[in-house]
Amino acid sequence: MIENLFTHFPDAVAHQEAETFEALLTAPNIKIERIISTGQSTPPDTWYCQDECEWVIVLQGSAGLRFEQEAQTRILYPGDFVNIPAKCRHRVEWTDAKGPTIWLAVHYL
Structure with a gap:
């Protein structure tokens, strides 16, 4: 079966209701x-801190x-990636x- 990352968006995306995460x-x-x-965006005064690494x-x-x-925000455009250590x-x-921002995230140990 062939899938496409740029199609079949959930209804919440079409209505800009919520960010979606699909395994x-x-x-x-x-x-x-x-x-x-x-x-x-992440809620104010909130930080993610994960047990696993994430490449996005x-x-x-x-x-x-x-x-x-870091004092500066990193601006990411199509093709830009970053590895986030655990x-x-x-x-x-x-x-x-x-418009939609589509990320591909790889979580690993």
Whole structure:
């Protein structure tokens, strides 16, 4: 079966109601997911701090990603990727409000 990362968006995305997370592949010590953001950001004063590493690439749209130990927000455009080490506090400052931002995230140990 062939799937496409740029099609079959959930209804919540079409109405910009919520950010969506879809597991594409799950296996021991790895999970690959498609994340679709439509203007969402991490709530104020909130940081993600995960037990696993996360490699993420922006495929469409744009986003601002901030790490707690850095003063500047990293701006990501299509093709830009970053590896987030386990236990590294980070947050999404913004995602493109003009259209969907599609991320591909690989969570691994």
